Amino acid sequence: MRAYILRRLAQSVLVVWAVTSIMFFMFRVMPADPTAMLLERGLTEEARQALLQEWGLTGTLWDQYVAYLGNILTGDFGSSFLYRKPVWEVLTPLIINTLWIAVPGLLLGAALGAVIGTAVGWAERGGKLERSGIFLATVIRGVPNFVIGIALLTIFSSTLSWFPGFGMGDPGATTGFARYMTLDFLHHLALPLIAVIIYFMPENLLLMRSGVVENRTEDYIELIRAKGVPQRRVAWHAARNSMLPLITWLFPALAETIAGIVVIEIVFSWPGVGRELVLAVTRQDYPVAQAAFFLLAVMIVLANLAADLVYGKLDPRVVYK
Amino acid sequence: MNDIQNPAASAAIQGRSPWRAAWDSLRLMMQDSFAVAGVAILILFVVTALAAPLLAPFDPFKAMMTETGRLARLRPPSGEYLLGTTAFGNDVLSQFLHGFRVALLVGLVAAVAVGFISTVFGVLAGYFGGWIDDVLMRITDVALSIPTLPFSIVAVALLGPSIENIILVITILFWRNGARIIRSAVLTERERVYVKWARAAGASHFHIIMRHILPNIVRVIFLWVTMSVAFAILTEASLSFLGLGDPTVISWGQMLNTAFSSGNLRTAWWWVVPPSLALVMLVSALYLIGRAYEEQTNPRLRRR
Amino acid sequence: MAASTPPRAGTRPASAATLAQLAELNQRLAWKPAARLQVEGLSIGYSTLRGRFHAVEDISFEVPAGTNLGLVGESGCGKSTVIKALMGLQPANTSVSGRALLDGQDILGLDDRGLRDIRWNSISLITQSAMNSLDPVYTIGDQIAEAIRAHERVSRATAWARAEEMFALVGLPAGRLYEFPHMFSGGMRQRAVIAMALALNAGMLLADEPTTALDPIMQSQIMTRIRGIHAHMRRSMILVTHDIAVVAETCENTVVMYAGKMAESGPTADVLERPLHPYTMGLQNAFPRLPVPGAPRQPLISIPGVVPNLLLPPPGCRFASRCPFATDLCRTTAPPVVRHGAQVATCHHTDRSEEFRAAAARPETWRNMRGAA
Numbered sequence: 001m002r003a004y005i006l007r008r009l010a011q012s013v014l015v016v017w018a019v020t021s022i023m024f025f026m027f028r029v030m031p032a033d034p035t036a037m038l039l040e041r042g043l044t045e046e047a048r049q050a051l052l053q054e055w056g057l058t059g060t061l062w063d064q065y066v067a068y069l070g071n072i073l074t075g076d077f078g079s080s081f082l083y084r085k086p087v088w089e090v091l092t093p094l095i096i097n098t099l100w101i102a103v104p105g106l107l108l109g110a111a112l113g114a115v116i117g118t119a120v121g122w123a124e125r126g127g128k129l130e131r132s133g134i135f136l137a138t139v140i141r142g143v144p145n146f147v148i149g150i151a152l153l154t155i156f157s158s159t160l161s162w163f164p165g166f167g168m169g170d171p172g173a174t175t176g177f178a179r180y181m182t183l184d185f186l187h188h189l190a191l192p193l194i195a196v197i198i199y200f201m202p203e204n205l206l207l208m209r210s211g212v213v214e215n216r217t218e219d220y221i222e223l224i225r226a227k228g229v230p231q232r233r234v235a236w237h238a239a240r241n242s243m244l245p246l247i248t249w250l251f252p253a254l255a256e257t258i259a260g261i262v263v264i265e266i267v268f269s270w271p272g273v274g275r276e277l278v279l280a281v282t283r284q285d286y287p288v289a290q291a292a293f294f295l296l297a298v299m300i301v302l303a304n305l306a307a308d309l310v311y312g313k314l315d316p317r318v319v320y321k
Numbered sequence: 322m323n324d325i326q327n328p329a330a331s332a333a334i335q336g337r338s339p340w341r342a343a344w345d346s347l348r349l350m351m352q353d354s355f356a357v358a359g360v361a362i363l364i365l366f367v368v369t370a371l372a373a374p375l376l377a378p379f380d381p382f383k384a385m386m387t388e389t390g391r392l393a394r395l396r397p398p399s400g401e402y403l404l405g406t407t408a409f410g411n412d413v414l415s416q417f418l419h420g421f422r423v424a425l426l427v428g429l430v431a432a433v434a435v436g437f438i439s440t441v442f443g444v445l446a447g448y449f450g451g452w453i454d455d456v457l458m459r460i461t462d463v464a465l466s467i468p469t470l471p472f473s474i475v476a477v478a479l480l481g482p483s484i485e486n487i488i489l490v491i492t493i494l495f496w497r498n499g500a501r502i503i504r505s506a507v508l509t510e511r512e513r514v515y516v517k518w519a520r521a522a523g524a525s526h527f528h529i530i531m532r533h534i535l536p537n538i539v540r541v542i543f544l545w546v547t548m549s550v551a552f553a554i555l556t557e558a559s560l561s562f563l564g565l566g567d568p569t570v571i572s573w574g575q576m577l578n579t580a581f582s583s584g585n586l587r588t589a590w591w592w593v594v595p596p597s598l599a600l601v602m603l604v605s606a607l608y609l610i611g612r613a614y615e616e617q618t619n620p621r622l623r624r625r
Numbered sequence: 626m627a628a629s630t631p632p633r634a635g636t637r638p639a640s641a642a643t644l645a646q647l648a649e650l651n652q653r654l655a656w657k658p659a660a661r662l663q664v665e666g667l668s669i670g671y672s673t674l675r676g677r678f679h680a681v682e683d684i685s686f687e688v689p690a691g692t693n694l695g696l697v698g699e700s701g702c703g704k705s706t707v708i709k710a711l712m713g714l715q716p717a718n719t720s721v722s723g724r725a726l727l728d729g730q731d732i733l734g735l736d737d738r739g740l741r742d743i744r745w746n747s748i749s750l751i752t753q754s755a756m757n758s759l760d761p762v763y764t765i766g767d768q769i770a771e772a773i774r775a776h777e778r779v780s781r782a783t784a785w786a787r788a789e790e791m792f793a794l795v796g797l798p799a800g801r802l803y804e805f806p807h808m809f810s811g812g813m814r815q816r817a818v819i820a821m822a823l824a825l826n827a828g829m830l831l832a833d834e835p836t837t838a839l840d841p842i843m844q845s846q847i848m849t850r851i852r853g854i855h856a857h858m859r860r861s862m863i864l865v866t867h868d869i870a871v872v873a874e875t876c877e878n879t880v881v882m883y884a885g886k887m888a889e890s891g892p893t894a895d896v897l898e899r900p901l902h903p904y905t906m907g908l909q910n911a912f913p914r915l916p917v918p919g920a921p922r923q924p925l926i927s928i929p930g931v932v933p934n935l936l937l938p939p940p941g942c943r944f945a946s947r948c949p950f951a952t953d954l955c956r957t958t959a960p961p962v963v964r965h966g967a968q969v970a971t972c973h974h975t976d977r978s979e980e981f982r983a984a985a986a987r988p989e990t991w992r993n994m995r996g997a998a
Contacts, residue, residue, distance in 0.1 A: 018463040026479060124717070135355060138612055142605030144555055146562045146577065147597045150586060158587035206612075214621040219757040223818075226712050226752075227772040228744030231737070237760055244762075259470035263559050267581070277471055278563050281478040293475055296468040304466065316762060316805040 077291040098272035105196025113204025118239040121212025141202035149267030192268040211242025336532030359609035370421035377415040384410035405591035423572035431553030434492040436546040439499025447507025464497040484567040544614035551607040646783040659691040660828030667723035695872030698882035713740040749827040759806035766802030791820035812843040830862040884943040891968030901970035906985035
């Protein structure tokens, strides 16, 4: 078990390395010169060279690459062109903000999808519940996440004024870690969180439904029915077995979903990593963009690792080697 | 073996035409009433896209002026502007109609590019195995950990926001899942008895791929192409919504971006609702079709 | 291992409260009498895309309390369908008619609530393929305890203690209750399924080909076990099998089914020694018998042909196309049910059975038949 986790971790490190390298070369082939915006501010040539040195933009591409990897290993992403402070300082609070909507959103979306999906999968084949469930889930799955955001924003924020639609707290609200403990924060959290749930749920629902439909005709379900346990309990067995393929399917889906949170952060002006990525890209603040991209990739790798381990917990047949 | 003379056996070795198989699969898909609804919507959208320049009353970029020479900003729908105007005085209906063209262009090109590349790589890797397979699996391992939208954001920003670059990025992103899925479908087909028979009877690799492998994975390819079109349209819309769209064309995502960033979401419903609704209808239609293929490819989901 | 280190079972002493509850439960269950089952005119029909058909038509038999009944026939003759209908497990688009009186109560057409009450309480099931009939993600112990706790208000510990006793009964160590189905061999899984079927001491056991998936040595072990349990617990049982030798050793009464209809039924000794129906005679030939010293070795003779398509059943006797003794009457008119003492057969020519039996023992009889067809 420990050996398995270590090997998976090593694999994850390898993947992260590959992603980082892709990122490095992507940013190096960009047409724009990162110092161009600073040159306009009338920097002397020496000052410009010094800055290039500081950002690791001197020397051959290979030297730059080695220096860059070394920096990442030591957790140094350089400093932001715009904020003029280390990238870590810019991004650390944003990571927590992103996790606040991503983790509960994905978990609740998956749980809700699983419950409703089981009900739809257990319903009579070709019946009203099955057909309407599939139809609604497919249509909701087709709603782009920014449209979900816009709809929630227009209805519950602009029109009904039930929830704030902007940022993480009212002006003058508590700052620092204490802010996460306030009602005001939860009030702001509500809409983006709901958006993530609606965005993530339908796919889970449909997968769960397929799994339950596949499992309900299995021999072991028949024996459980024969034992005279309540219907609900029989459905639970089918659902419990359907979770296994669901988790393998979630694996690629997670990458899409974590990425999709970028858009939701933009719509609700939620100060997270994804929003910062978009802002940094438009402001040509490449160190921040690089680091934000790196962070999102690491989140996906970690989510995959977690999915793998959860699978082992759920399926007794899995042997970690 | 004597069996080769047997007509059934020789038919099994002949295999099926892939076109015939594709047609059969389409017919089977059309038995699903949800998929029929999806196809109907798709046809409606294609026709609208083709006819958009004829239907659009104005140039989508032209600013509308009132008689007094002022910008016709945020006009609600009226006889003159059927869907009202934007905050910059553009006719919403004209922009909306041109949006059909962008969405379908992106979808179509992505479908062809992704469908073709995924199929070629998936079939080569699955059928021949060896180093092609190894390379493909390693690439997809890494590629599956690349966050798609952030990658598109960075790549499009670096390459420059144009519709060609957006399509390029979408193709780079989505061929990998398709190749992987098609590869595993080919792997199962390759092990079937009739393929071994055909090999034993001296059929060429090309013959086996075209007449035995392809006809049997055609549903998987259709499923994946349908999904790719939906993903491509969604990705283009998301990028445009984030302000990374091609500034020389008008897409639904861009319309929503303009409405959102100019702060007119609540007031100008006529500006927001049409592109949102069109996106939802188009993508849902594709998913409804995709679902029908999913039921086809998975025999355990069929009704008994 | 993922979920490795299963807690050591059996070594954990049960608490006094558990033991008291277990004693009380055991006493309550031991009191259950063996059940009597009378099936009258049971017909089971499916509607499929290609039309309606009857998988089972007009089956009647009785299982007196405390006896075993063998239900024999080729695969696809409707044996398992009968078992499923008795458990109320038929698929949704199935029509079931006739009556099945379990101690006088008709168990066909019970509602969900009624079905739940009788299942496992009064009638339990030993399934056909123990390979796939256990939930892969639960321990065997959990699955037995689930059955107990669905019907008896006892604690989890008590249910597990009862499961341990059932495991001992089928010869499995209690510690293996904590294991998952994939860790069991086929024979052990089959025994676990039997232990599960005994958990509530139901008056009627339905054993649906309990040994089909096993190798011959394991088959005979399991059958010995089942006979031992039967002798010990005196339950009633329907044993579905295609192995006529097993029926001979185990069952007081036998029903032979062919293509959804009853071919012959009666006391096992009569049916096997003096079969009235040519199908029963053919079935006997198809099974190997140990050579009797001095007597010539009996060749294996299989019945040529296939079971008719039930979507388009033939007008006359369903066995006519494969019967070496069939006459024109057999091909056109459905045969009557003829009673000979305790024995019943559905055949036009039961009066000639003596002559048939002599002919049926000769391989040529069946071989010529093949030429004719």
